[in-house]
Amino acid sequence: MMSIKQINEFEKEQSSELTANEVLPDRELQAKRYNKLICAMQLWNVVHEKSRIIFRSGGEIKTVDTPIWFVSEKYVCINAGVTVLVSCILDVIF
16 A cells, blocks of 8 residues: 655656656546646635645655646646646645
């Protein structure tokens, strides 16, 4: 069983550890993740509420509480202009 490591700050250098390998097995789960990312972005833009992103990085599952500024098909822009690959994100909690 994998443990989840809480990180408080997502450094720009850490984003290079993320790989483009898709972590969700089917398209329905991927579509749900994308919709959750859009909702989380809207939540930040309207009421400035941070969301929790759970993602895989360097073989570990990690989590970070962050504002989601922008979402594209491949990337999510979080705090301080750092981008995270959508394909690395397991879940979004808001």
